[in-house]
Amino acid sequence: MIDPMARWAQYGEKPDYAGLLTFAGVKYTEDPSELAGFDAAIVGAPMDELVSDSPGARFGPRAIRAASCPPGPHMEARVDAIGEVLKVVDFGDAPIIPADPVRSHQAIRETVTHVVAAGAIPIVLGGDHSIAEPDISACADVYGPVGLVHFDTHTDTGRTVFGAELSHGTPMYRLVESGAVDGKRYAQVGLRGYWPGEEEFAWQRERGIKSYPMHDVRDRGIRAVIDDVVDDLGPDAGPVFLSVDVDVLDPAFAPGTGTPEPGGMTSTDLLFAVREIARRLPVIGADVVEVLPSGPIGSRDITALVAERTVREILTGIAMRRGAGA
Numbered sequence: 001m002i003d004p005m006a007r008w009a010q011y012g013e014k015p016d017y018a019g020l021l022t023f024a025g026v027k028y029t030e031d032p033s034e035l036a037g038f039d040a041a042i043v044g045a046p047m048d049e050l051v052s053d054s055p056g057a058r059f060g061p062r063a064i065r066a067a068s069c070p071p072g073p074h075m076e077a078r079v080d081a082i083g084e085v086l087k088v089v090d091f092g093d094a095p096i097i098p099a100d101p102v103r104s105h106q107a108i109r110e111t112v113t114h115v116v117a118a119g120a121i122p123i124v125l126g127g128d129h130s131i132a133e134p135d136i137s138a139c140a141d142v143y144g145p146v147g148l149v150h151f152d153t154h155t156d157t158g159r160t161v162f163g164a165e166l167s168h169g170t171p172m173y174r175l176v177e178s179g180a181v182d183g184k185r186y187a188q189v190g191l192r193g194y195w196p197g198e199e200e201f202a203w204q205r206e207r208g209i210k211s212y213p214m215h216d217v218r219d220r221g222i223r224a225v226i227d228d229v230v231d232d233l234g235p236d237a238g239p240v241f242l243s244v245d246v247d248v249l250d251p252a253f254a255p256g257t258g259t260p261e262p263g264g265m266t267s268t269d270l271l272f273a274v275r276e277i278a279r280r281l282p283v284i285g286a287d288v289v290e291v292l293p294s295g296p297i298g299s300r301d302i303t304a305l306v307a308e309r310t311v312r313e314i315l316t317g318i319a320m321r322r323g324a325g326a
Contacts, residue, residue: 278317
C-alpha cells in the first residue's frame, strides 16, 4: 500500500498539485487483500464508449482526483469524514478495455466486487452513466435487490438509445429488469428537458418508480423533496445505492458534461441533498458520473470540483449516520 502523504508527513499536509494522484491524498492500493478494515474505497471507471453525445467522461476519474484536496473538517456538519471518522482508500481504476464496453463493464463489476466483498462502501468515479449497471449489479450480488436514489436530468430508463441496448441512457432500465434494483424503492430527482417520453414513464409507473422533476425542486424546495424520497424508500429502506449524474446540475454549475440541460439544480442543493440521503438512508455504494473535464486540471475545473465535493458530502453523510458530527 502506498501513502501519498508520507513525504509530507512532517508538514501535516501536502499541496494538491504534488505527489501521487489519489482522491484526497488517501492511501492507494490495487491489492484486494489490503482492503480489509477500510470503510470506503474510491474506484475509477474511466470509460465513455457508450455516450450518445459528447465523449470525454473517460477523463472524469482523473479530473475528480486532481480536484480533490486533503481531508479536513466540514464546517457545517462539524465532522472530518475522511481524516478522522472513516478509513478511506483509493483502489485505483478498473482495468477497462478501450472500445470494448462489454469487457470494460465486466472489469468494473469485478473491481467493485472486491470492495464490497471486503465490507467497504464503493464510491465509483465515472465515466459515462452506463457504468452504473456493473457497479450497482456488483452491490446487488452481495446485498440482493437494492434501493436507488438517482440524481439526473434524464431517467436513463430507455430500452434502447439510437437502437443500442447498451448505452448511458439505458442502465436503469436494465438494472430494474435484471432485479438488481427494486423499482418500488427507486426515486429519481432533478428530471427535466425533452427525453424520455411517455413510453418510458409508463414503464416506470408500472414498476413503482418515483420521479421528482425539477419543478418539484424549484417550487417545493430541496428539503421537502428529500423528505419525500426518504419516505418513499421507507424507514426500513434496506441497502440503498446513490447515483449522481452531474448533468442534474444547471450547466452554469457543471458545464463539463456530455448532455447538459438548462434549468437544473444548484450546487448548493445537490451537495445538501446527497449528504442528507447518506445521513438518513443506509447507503452501501455510490457513483458520480458524466464529468467531462472542461478546463485546466485541478480545482479550476468547476465540474470536476463539484463532482469531488459531491463525493465528500456523501462520505460526510455516511460518517454522520454513524454518529459523528452535528
